[in-house]
Amino acid sequence: MSGMQELLPTMQAEFNRLKTGIGEAFQKHGFLQIETPTIERNEILLAKAGGDTEKQIYKVVKTAELANDADQALRFDHTVPLARYTVEHMNDLCFPFKVTQIGRNFRGERAQRGRFREFYQCDVDVVGRNSLPVAYDAEVIATLAEAIRTLPLPSFVIRISNRKLLSGMLEELNLEQHADEIFGIVDHAEKVPPAKTVAALEELNIGSENVVKITTFMGLNGDYREVLRQLREFGFQNATFQTGIAELEEVFMTLEKLDTEVEARADMLIVRGLDYYTGTVFETIAPDYREIGSICSGGRYENLARHYTDQKLPGVGGSIGLTRLFYILQNYGLVEASDLKPIDVCLVPFSETEYSSVAKLADRLRADGKSVDIVLSDKKLGDKMKYAAKTAKYVAVLGEDEIKSGEYKLRDLESGEETVQEL
Amino acid sequence: MSGMQELLPTMQAEFNRLKTGIGEAFQKHGFLQIETPTIERNEILLAKAGGDTEKQIYKVVKTAELANDADQALRFDHTVPLARYTVEHMNDLCFPFKVTQIGRNFRGERAQRGRFREFYQCDVDVVGRNSLPVAYDAEVIATLAEAIRTLPLPSFVIRISNRKLLSGMLEELNLEQHADEIFGIVDHAEKVPPAKTVAALEELNIGSENVVKITTFMGLNGDYREVLRQLREFGFQNATFQTGIAELEEVFMTLEKLDTEVEARADMLIVRGLDYYTGTVFETIAPDYREIGSICSGGRYENLARHYTDQKLPGVGGSIGLTRLFYILQNYGLVEASDLKPIDVCLVPFSETEYSSVAKLADRLRADGKSVDIVLSDKKLGDKMKYAAKTAKYVAVLGEDEIKSGEYKLRDLESGEETVQEL
Numbered sequence: 001m002s003g004m005q006e007l008l009p010t011m012q013a014e015f016n017r018l019k020t021g022i023g024e025a026f027q028k029h030g031f032l033q034i035e036t037p038t039i040e041r042n043e044i045l046l047a048k049a050g051g052d053t054e055k056q057i058y059k060v061v062k063t064a065e066l067a068n069d070a071d072q073a074l075r076f077d078h079t080v081p082l083a084r085y086t087v088e089h090m091n092d093l094c095f096p097f098k099v100t101q102i103g104r105n106f107r108g109e110r111a112q113r114g115r116f117r118e119f120y121q122c123d124v125d126v127v128g129r130n131s132l133p134v135a136y137d138a139e140v141i142a143t144l145a146e147a148i149r150t151l152p153l154p155s156f157v158i159r160i161s162n163r164k165l166l167s168g169m170l171e172e173l174n175l176e177q178h179a180d181e182i183f184g185i186v187d188h189a190e191k192v193p194p195a196k197t198v199a200a201l202e203e204l205n206i207g208s209e210n211v212v213k214i215t216t217f218m219g220l221n222g223d224y225r226e227v228l229r230q231l232r233e234f235g236f237q238n239a240t241f242q243t244g245i246a247e248l249e250e251v252f253m254t255l256e257k258l259d260t261e262v263e264a265r266a267d268m269l270i271v272r273g274l275d276y277y278t279g280t281v282f283e284t285i286a287p288d289y290r291e292i293g294s295i296c297s298g299g300r301y302e303n304l305a306r307h308y309t310d311q312k313l314p315g316v317g318g319s320i321g322l323t324r325l326f327y328i329l330q331n332y333g334l335v336e337a338s339d340l341k342p343i344d345v346c347l348v349p350f351s352e353t354e355y356s357s358v359a360k361l362a363d364r365l366r367a368d369g370k371s372v373d374i375v376l377s378d379k380k381l382g383d384k385m386k387y388a389a390k391t392a393k394y395v396a397v398l399g400e401d402e403i404k405s406g407e408y409k410l411r412d413l414e415s416g417e418e419t420v421q422e423l
Numbered sequence: 424m425s426g427m428q429e430l431l432p433t434m435q436a437e438f439n440r441l442k443t444g445i446g447e448a449f450q451k452h453g454f455l456q457i458e459t460p461t462i463e464r465n466e467i468l469l470a471k472a473g474g475d476t477e478k479q480i481y482k483v484v485k486t487a488e489l490a491n492d493a494d495q496a497l498r499f500d501h502t503v504p505l506a507r508y509t510v511e512h513m514n515d516l517c518f519p520f521k522v523t524q525i526g527r528n529f530r531g532e533r534a535q536r537g538r539f540r541e542f543y544q545c546d547v548d549v550v551g552r553n554s555l556p557v558a559y560d561a562e563v564i565a566t567l568a569e570a571i572r573t574l575p576l577p578s579f580v581i582r583i584s585n586r587k588l589l590s591g592m593l594e595e596l597n598l599e600q601h602a603d604e605i606f607g608i609v610d611h612a613e614k615v616p617p618a619k620t621v622a623a624l625e626e627l628n629i630g631s632e633n634v635v636k637i638t639t640f641m642g643l644n645g646d647y648r649e650v651l652r653q654l655r656e657f658g659f660q661n662a663t664f665q666t667g668i669a670e671l672e673e674v675f676m677t678l679e680k681l682d683t684e685v686e687a688r689a690d691m692l693i694v695r696g697l698d699y700y701t702g703t704v705f706e707t708i709a710p711d712y713r714e715i716g717s718i719c720s721g722g723r724y725e726n727l728a729r730h731y732t733d734q735k736l737p738g739v740g741g742s743i744g745l746t747r748l749f750y751i752l753q754n755y756g757l758v759e760a761s762d763l764k765p766i767d768v769c770l771v772p773f774s775e776t777e778y779s780s781v782a783k784l785a786d787r788l789r790a791d792g793k794s795v796d797i798v799l800s801d802k803k804l805g806d807k808m809k810y811a812a813k814t815a816k817y818v819a820v821l822g823e824d825e826i827k828s829g830e831y832k833l834r835d836l837e838s839g840e841e842t843v844q845e846l
Contacts, residue, residue, distance in 0.1 A: 004462065006508065008515050009455035009522070016456060028789040030766050030796025032432035032814075033439060037541050038461065038527060039427065039481075058462075060481040060497065060529075074483065085429065092431050094813045096800060099432070104461060106483075118460050135775075135799035257778035258797070343453050352558075355680035366451040373453025374681070376558035377519060390517045391455075 003109065003117035005323050010337040015326055018335075021150035022122045022320060023102050029143040031100040031124050036081035038104065039072050044084050044308075056107040074106035078123040079317065083305040086127055086313060095129040096136060116323050122147070125317030127304055132314045134247050137280040137300055138254035144284070144296050144318045145262040151325070152334045153286050156295060159221070159267035160282045162248045163299070165231065166271055168241025169217060172234075178204050186218055187273035220268040224252040227266035244279075251280055278302040280316065292328045296320040344370040345410070346392035348384045350399030357403050361423060389413050396421070426532065426540035428746050433760040438749055441758075444573035445545045445743060446525050452566040454523040454547050459504035461527065462495050467507050467731070479530040497529035501546040502740065506728040509550055509736060518552040519559060539746050545570070548740030550727055555737045557670050560703040560723055561677035567707070567719050567741045568685045574748070575757045576709050579718060582644070582690035583705045585671045586722070588654065589694055591664025592640060595657075601627050609641055610696035643691040647675040650689035667702075674703055701725040703739060715751045719743040767793040768833070769815035771807045773822030780826050784846060812836050819844070 007015055027033065039060055046057075058074040075081050078101040086097060102122045109115050124143050126136040141158060148156055166186065170179050181204060189197045197218075201211045213234070220227050228249055236242075248266065255264055272281040277299035284296040298318025305313050329335045345365055349358045355374075362372045373392060375384045381397070388395040395411050402408040402423060409418045430438055450456065462483055469480075481497040498504050501524040509520060525545045532538050547566050549559040564581055571579055589609065593602050604627060612620045620641075624634045636657070643650050654668055671689065678687055695704040700722035707719040721741025728736050752758045768788055772781045778797075785795045796815060798807045804820070811818040818834050825831040825846060832841045 004460040006459060006511075007457070008512060009457055012457050013455070015458075027765075027794050028792075030769070030794055030814075032436070032765050034430070034432055034435050035438075036429060037427040039529070039541055058483040060483050088429075089431060094810050096810075098796065106462070118462055131801075133799055133801050135778075139797070139799055254775075254778065254799075257775075258782045260779075260782075342450075342455050346453070352677075352680075355558075355677065356683075359681045359683075369451075371450050371453055373521065374562070376556055376562055376677075378554075378556050387517050387519075391453075 003115065005116055005119070005327060008337065009342060011330070011335070013342040014335050014337065015322075018151055018326065019102065019120065019122070019322060022147040022322070023100070025147035025150055026100040026102075026122070026124050026143060029098075029124075029139070029146065031098045031143065033100050033102070034082075034085065035103060036075070036078070036085050036101065038074055038106070040075050040081055040084070042071050042073050045073050045075065045080055056109055058106050058108055076107050077105055078103065078121055078319070079125070079304075082123075082125060082127075082317075083313075084308060087305045087309045087311070090129075090309075090311070095127065096132055097127040098124075099127065100124045114324060114327055116327075119321065119323035122320040122322055123317060124319075125315055127313050127315040130312050130314075132316065134250045134280070134300075135254045137247075137251045137316045138258055140298065140316050140318050141251070141255055141264070141282060142259035142262065144298070144320065145259055145264075147320060148284065148296060149261075151295075152329060153295070154288050156263070156284055156286045158262060158264040158282055158284050159270050160224075160248070160251060160264055160280065161266065161268050161270040162244040162251075162280050163271060163277055164240050164244030164247065164279055165268065166217065168236055168238050168244050169213070169234070171238050171240055172236040173206075173210050173213065175206055175210060178206060182214065183271050184273060186214075186269060186271045189218060189269055217268050220266070222265055222267075224248065224264075224266040227268070247279055272297065272299055276301050282318065289328075289332060292325070292332075295325055341391065341393045341413075342371065343373050343392040344394065345372045346375060346388035346395045347372060348375045348381070348388065348395065348397045350381075350397060353400070354398050354403060357423065358398050361398070361408075398423075426538065428539055428542070428750060431760065432765060434753070434758070436765040437758050437760065438745075441574055441749065442525065442543065442545070442745060445570040445745070446523070448570035448573055449523040449525075449545070449547050449566060452521075452547075452562070452569065454521045454566065456523050456525070457505075457508065458526060459498070459501070459508050459524065461497055461529070463498050463504055463507070465494050465496050468496050468498065468503055479532055481529050481531055499530050500528055501526065501544055501742070502548070502727075505546075505548060505550075505740075506736075507731060510728045510732045510734070513552075513732075513734070518550065519555055520550040521547075522550065523547045537747060537750050539750075542744065542746035545743040545745050546740060547742075548738055550736050550738040553735050553737075555739065557673045557703070557723075558677045560670075560674045560739045561681055563721065563739050563741050564674070564678055564687070564705060565682035565685065567721070567743065568682055568687075570743060571707065571719060572684075574718075575752060576718070577711055579686070579707055579709045581685060581687040581705055581707050582693050583647075583671070583674060583687055583703065584689065584691055584693040585667040585674075585703050586694060586700055587663050587667030587670065587702060588691065589640065591659055591661050591667050592636070592657070594661050594663055595659040596629075596633050596636065598629055598633060601629060605637065606694050607696060609637075609692060609694045612641060612692055640691050643689070645688055645690075647671065647687075647689040650691070670702055695720065695722055699724050705741065712751070712755060715748070715755075718748055764814065764816045764836075765794065766796045766815040767817065768795045769798060769811035769818045770795060771798045771804070771811065771818065771820045773804075773820060776823070777821050777826060780846065781821050784821070784831075821846075 060072050104118055105121050106118050170176050185200045220230050270281050270283050279300035281299035283294040286292050300316040302314050304315040347358050349355055358374055362374055365372045396408050398408050406423045407420050408423055410421045411418045483495050527541055528544050529541050532540055593599050608623045643653050693704050693706050702723035704722035706717040709715050723739040725737050727738045770781050772778055781797055785797055788795045819831050821831050829846045830843050831846055833844045834841045
């Protein structure tokens with residue numbers, strides 16, 4: 001169906017391998033797995049959604065009901081259910097609450113290649129009660145980096161900024177009334193020619209000096225020490241900007257300690273659009289495969305559940321959009337089903353007489369962790385061998401002779417090599 | 424939300440452990456994992472659904488649309504999407520297609536304790552092209568038995584029958600026009616007093632002799648050889664009944680060869696109601712916990728995708744309803760969160776100075792497969808230790824002294840025992 005990803009078994013095995021790898025990386029970093037329902041009450045979902053997202057929400061109604069009466073819908077991300085979950089179970093959770101959700105989310109996007117209406121997201125979040133050290137922003141980034149390393153991507157770079165920098169700058173320039181538009185323009189800048197960005201800024205009638213300052217700001221990227229030096233050169237003294245500088249520095253310094261391998265750079269183009277982030281923001285690109293877009297993004301939100309509670313719950317989180325990423329990895333040939341055989345050993349009993357002995361052998365191989373298929377089909381031996389060649393890495397035919405001798409031949413279906421094994 | 428299961432992280436870890444165990448058992452038996460979309464077209468879903476199921480289907484509509492216009496809905500089981508999948512990808516699949524789906528299904532059931540509107544089902548199916556040996560009925564049962572053995576249940580029994588037996592009996596007695604009612608009565612017999620079952624049969628005006636024959640039939644259960652002997656005593660010679668006997672015998676004989684440990688018995692009460700099964704049918708009970716009901720059930724269907732293709736695709740499958748089962752296991756105290764600590768080691772750096780050394784230690788422990796949480800919180804040491812005690816199995820505090828000496832104390836949070844480890 002259009003807008004849905006459906007994979008053949010060999011590809012599905014590869015998808016699952018990547019998903020498991022990501023989940024293991026999260027767990028090794030001490031994130032606790034939870035699952036929230038796919039269906040949530042509208043009042044919960046709509047509290048946060050807006051704009052396109054609201055239009056894309058799938059309402060769910062029982063057959064006899066009308067959509068206008070629907071008070072339930074499918075979740076469009078993991079953050080909204082997490083907010084509801086954290087408030088609901090607050091007294092049973094330990095804070096900071098390090099949590100991961102890996103599951104399907106739903107958006108009724110316009111059908112087009114590479115856009116999915118039902119898609120896996122792999123999220124990590126740390127939620128504090130009242131406060132949460134900035135060091136956790138670095139921990140979330142380090143954890144996601146560890147997860148991305150498990151994927152078949154040759155290299156990747158994490159681009160980090162802090163929304164307080166652009167906010168503080170606009171405060172300083174008295175342009176706060178244009179904040180939404182300017183955040184939008186910066187967010188879009190990579191998707192349009194530079195002249196268009198400048199034109200969009202000029203249209204706001206904010207003065208050419210301010211346009212230059214903003215475009216200069218947008219151009220800052222690279223080693224964080226150098227970017228911080230250039231940011232300080234602006235000379236903005238307001239608290240928002242200064243906090244932005246301090247937080248950005250702390251994130252990079254902590255990240256260096258927590259993950260010495262990660263390639264991270266400061267990049268002022270990263271603002272995460274109209275999102276609800278309030279501090280650190282990040283995106284991740286693969287330099288050799290720029291068209292993939294951001295593999296993983298996220299940031300800091302000052303108050304996770306402001307819609308449902310007075311309790312202040314600051315958090316930081318990020319998400320890997322696995323369904324879209326997998327689609328693109330396939331297109332680039334970075335995952336290939338041709339090499340994948342989900343079954344380890346295919347055992348072909350010559351006739352029913354051998355079922356018992358073959359089942360005993362299968363038990364032994366399974367106890368060793370092998371995936372073993374016993375072919376019970378009444379087809380000809382040739383057909384059974386064809387089936388084995390398509391599904392398994394190894395095959396063995398077991399008949400009267402093998403049972404008697406206690407030995408059988410295990411054939412490597414790729415090399416054709418045979419080894420004699422004890423039954 | 425009512426009708427949804429939502430677990431705290433410790434319980435979720437246990438749920439995931441059980442789900443993973445089931446999936447591994449399926450994979451070890453050579454079943455290939457697939458995932459089908461949660462959202463399917465109505466025409467696909469409604470082709471099979473009927474009765475209560477149809478009323479329980481969740482339609483999905485985008486915010487602006489009306490339910491009457493909805494042409495999509497949430498899947499209510501895995502079998503319908505499997506039928507569509509098999510037809511759609513027929514030329515890319517190997518037959519017999521041994522396939523497993525583990526995922527969430529949706530039914531808008533009346534809210535009540537232990538009934539869920541969104542629930543996990545763990546399915547295995549074998550689909551043949553044109554034909555499929557009865558031996559696969561046994562293979563599906565053996566695989567499910569292997570999966571159930573991974574669950575915290577002291578013992579279980581698989582109850583097996585074949586729908587051709589009751590069908591053949593009704594043919595012989597010229598009661599085919601009452602088949603639906605009689606299948607329904609037999610299916611319900613365990614939920615009502617015996618007198619009510621007899622009364623329901625008598626209401627059909629089928630003659631007291633036939634009522635006796637049917638109730639005698641219903642009472643047959645136990646060792647399959649004995650039940651087969653009693654079935655043969657009826658003396659029904661029609662092909663349907665005789666095929667039922669032959670198939671039931673073959674399922675048991677093959678099962679004995681494939682799984683010598685399984686406790687299986689013939690039981691004529693098993694008919695799987697108005698379901699679409701055509702041959703073998705089975706349910707599974709835990710004798711010590713009868714109230715759990717059937718842990719796992721399934722059967723043989725002669726034609727999986729008759730609604731979408733002329734191609735004959737006979738199959739056999741079964742499903743473990745994990746969400747409901749887990750709920751009941753919790754109620755019986757067969758899973759307890761109190762013993763569960765999802766994090767292996769909690770590392771507490773005394774201050775930021777130790778982050779680098781602690782991160783290096785964490786990397787080493789994670790490479791060994793451990794789940795390691797580094798506490799970055801700015802709270803007091805006492806608070807950090809409380810957090811560790813709630814989430815982790817072991818804790819270590821690392822300060823200047825530990826870094827200098829190259830040794831640290833790892834404390835077992837259950838026993839309180841401390842061991843000195845190299846940093």
